[in-house]
Amino acid sequence: METSLYLTLLISGFYTPSSCLHQYHLITNYMNWTDAQSYCRAHYTDLATVDDMEDQNRLITSVSSYNSWFWIGLKKGDSMKWNWSLADRRFYREGETEFRNWDTGTPQNGNCYLMSTAGLWNNTSCDDQHHFICYDGKQGTNITYVLIQENRTWIDAQSYCRQYHTDLVSVRNQTENTEIEKKISLRGLPVWIGLFLDSWRWSDQSDSSFRNWLSGRPSTDQGYNCTLVHSNHYFYYYSKWINHPCDYNCPFICYEALQLKRQVVRVKMTQRDQHLNLRDPAVQDAIVQEIRNKLKEQGLPADTKVTWKKQPDGKVFHKEEEGSPKKEEEEKKMKRMMTKREL
Incomplete structure (x- = not known):
């Protein structure tokens, strides 16, 4: 063209920040979570950490020939922390993951977050069902925020957004908050956003907020403190995560950290045809x-x-x-x- x-x-405008590619390794020995962690640290980097959907897809591909549950490196910790469902660090500038627009008296009980038609945030049970807002950052779309007028739990809303768009919406600043507020104000109903609260931590101390829980998980059963993923695409829980007692013996997935470099270039363009649509894919x-x-x-x-x-x-x-x-x-x-x- x-x-x-x-x-x-x-x-x-060049700069070259390093990034880490996770190369996953399937270990078919059956071990409990703690022994699996020790094995991975001795032979690779650690039990598998998953940063985003690209990592998730590579991880599942690495075990696709083996039909089982596998340990990954996510384990329940002692303290709660706010996270955004969209875990891509490149999406956020400094301080943007900390933006909040609490309603009066918030936060209270409940680990998932709603935006009201007034643009204020409230937390409630993740099992409640509400409409939700997806973020669509795919190349070639002019739609950034997509209102889904279906009642779903937070986990099911997250799965929908990841399947059909990019993820549940992150709100990084007041401008974005106002834009989303305008999108939902005429509907008169609150919507799920991508903010959630949990205590799960990665074995390698990564701050990745990526989660891919099966609907209804993680369960609140005492002692279900470690995370399994299944590789069989014939089952409804394919690629989803469940929490399970850590002393259960399973095969597991290690990762090896490979250092890459990402080069960012600023491009300045002089446009001869003023009618050219730069949004055209x-x-x-x-x-x-x-x-x-x-x-x-x-x-x-x-x-x-x-x-x-x-x-x-x-x-x-x-x-x-x-x-x-x-x-x-x-x-x-x-x-x-x-x-x-x-x-």
Whole structure:
């Protein structure tokens, strides 16, 4: 596709934070949770930690040939902590996971959270049934917040959002809170959001908030303090998690931490065709291909994966205002760079 664009890469915008890829290893020896933890720490990194749905899918793939329950590294702790269902750390800027908009007298009893039509948050039992809001961050959709007018428990609402969209909605700031409030105000009913309270902790001390409980779990049975996952796709509990007594003997999944580097590049575009729809997935794919070609010129491997990083408002592109200090400074940088090399 002819994108009718001039692309200029701001090479000064590169940075390379390291990230961790979890490589999972199936261990078919039957052990209790504690012995499994010791084995994984001796031979790999630790019992399996799961950061997000990508991790979850890789973990299930690693055990798909073996029909059983498997220990992973999640164990019940002593203190409660607020978490967001959407566990991707790249989604949040500093301080955004701590935003709250409590109603008067909140929080009280109950581990899952609702937003009222006034935009205020209340907690209640996760087994209650309410409408809910999904966040859709998939490339190619213009819809960020999706109101689902079905009564479901919090866990079932989470599963629905992950299946059809991205996850239950996270609310990172007052602007997003107001936007979601407007979406539900005409309905007159509170909705589930992605905030939950639990005491479960990962064996490697990771702060991952990702959970994938089976509906009705975790149970409150005393002593059911460790977590199992099942690999058989013929059963309704396929890939879901249950809590179970830790002294039960099961095979288990270890993980090995592989260090990767993620490179983020700021792209500045001059658009020749003002009618070009930059939200069109085909247009975005064509731009990505053009960027990939330019990155290859800068020495990146040919098989480098290139994806869009959405802004906090859910958009990929922001129009830069004329005469802004930031724009003027970047133009100066680009003039200096262009004297050295034509991109």
